[in-house]
Amino acid sequence: MTEEQQFESFxxxxxxxVFSTAMRxxxxxxxxxxxxxxxxxxxxxxxxxxxxxxxxGGWLKTxxxxxxxxxxxxxxSRWSFFSELMTGGGEQDExxxxxxxxxxxxxxxxxxxxxxLVESALQKLPSAQRVPLVLYHxxxxxxxxxxxxxxxxLGKVKTDIFRGREAxxxxxxxxxxxxxxx
Amino acid sequence: xxxxxxxxxxxxxxxxxxGLPELTAPPGLALRxxxxxxxxxxxxxxxxxxxxxxxxxxxxxxxxxxxxxxxLCLAVWQLPRTQEMDLARREVSQWLAxxxxxxxxxxxxxxxxxxxxxxxxxxxxxAWALLVGTVYLMCMGLGTAYFRLAAAxx
Numbered sequence: 001m002t003e004e005q006q007f008e009s010f011x012x013x014x015x016x017x018v019f020s021t022a023m024r025x026x027x028x029x030x031x032x033x034x035x036x037x038x039x040x041x042x043x044x045x046x047x048x049x050x051x052x053x054x055x056x057g058g059w060l061k062t063x064x065x066x067x068x069x070x071x072x073x074x075x076x077s078r079w080s081f082f083s084e085l086m087t088g089g090g091e092q093d094e095x096x097x098x099x100x101x102x103x104x105x106x107x108x109x110x111x112x113x114x115x116x117l118v119e120s121a122l123q124k125l126p127s128a129q130r131v132p133l134v135l136y137h138x139x140x141x142x143x144x145x146x147x148x149x150x151x152x153x154l155g156k157v158k159t160d161i162f163r164g165r166e167a168x169x170x171x172x173x174x175x176x177x178x179x180x181x182x
Numbered sequence: 183x184x185x186x187x188x189x190x191x192x193x194x195x196x197x198x199x200x201g202l203p204e205l206t207a208p209p210g211l212a213l214r215x216x217x218x219x220x221x222x223x224x225x226x227x228x229x230x231x232x233x234x235x236x237x238x239x240x241x242x243x244x245x246x247x248x249x250x251x252x253x254l255c256l257a258v259w260q261l262p263r264t265q266e267m268d269l270a271r272r273e274v275s276q277w278l279a280x281x282x283x284x285x286x287x288x289x290x291x292x293x294x295x296x297x298x299x300x301x302x303x304x305x306x307x308x309a310w311a312l313l314v315g316t317v318y319l320m321c322m323g324l325g326t327a328y329f330r331l332a333a334a335x336x
Contacts, residue, residue: 004219011212015211015212019205019211020204044219119202133199137196166191
């Protein structure tokens with residue numbers, strides 16, 4: 001097996017994880033693809049070390065996270081003023097996706113709907129809430145680490161995470177009521 | 183905001199988010215990456231950034247650049263002392279003489295403009311600055327709006 005074939009196999013093992021990390025932070029498929037491509041190009045330069053390393057997954061996730069945050073911050077300072085004017089700077093109050101009440105009550109179908117709802121609700125959060133929420137719950141960073149990465153105060157991180165959780169909670173409750181109400 | 187409520191909220195959101203499966207990467211991603219790798223490999227040795235060149239090539243490039251720079255410094259130091267340089271200087275001065283007329287005309291126009299600007303009040307300049315600033319902010323705002331519209335539609 002040539003080195004390229006080995007790398008391709010390595011890439012296929014981790015591509016979903018890398019893409020998920022980027023997508024949940026930047027919420028844009030094209031940008032997440034570009035970031036994922038950059039992650040793997042960097043991984044190729046260090047393939048000799050990563051090939052058999054048990055920490056390869058962690059390394060890829062860290063690079064994907066950092067590149068995603070760099071991407072977000074590159075545009076944040078230029079667009080943030082106008083973006084906040086357009087979105088109102090806070091929680092978006094739009095309705096979540098409409099889910100028809102399932103005719104049967106198979107748990108697997110309900111679980112899929114719920115996961116799709118959670119994914120959609122997460123993507124609809126404003127980036128100020130979504131990014132620290134993803135970093136805390138999915139990347140396992142502490143509040144202090146998140147504040148350092150995002151270069152904001154600890155208080156802001158805690159407030160944004162709390163607001164993000166409340167927004168998700170509201171959407172999930174709304175869905176639960178719709179399903180129960182039939 | 184009770185602490186019990188916050189803890190239960192954290193636990194609920196943690197459970198929901200950690201229950202999410204990995205998103206499926208687009209099918210063309212691996213192919214894209216392999217194509218870029220193949221293109222980089224096929225390219226010349228000097229195409230990657232300098233830090234990624236082989237050590238021997240970096241040493242050779244550095245030596246060549248150092249020699250060129252030294253030769254340039256020596257030429258700049260020695261050339262003015264030569265007779266050929268004097269002749270060249272006189273020739274160039276003759277070629278550039280007509281340009282002196284154009285330069286004088288430009289200087290006169292520039293001085294006139296400076297005088298006019300000095301006569302205009304500060305208010306005019308402030309109004310201009312405000313207008314330029316407003317147009318800039320409008321362009322930024324329109325650009326943001328279009329970008330967000332395009333991103334939302336995607």
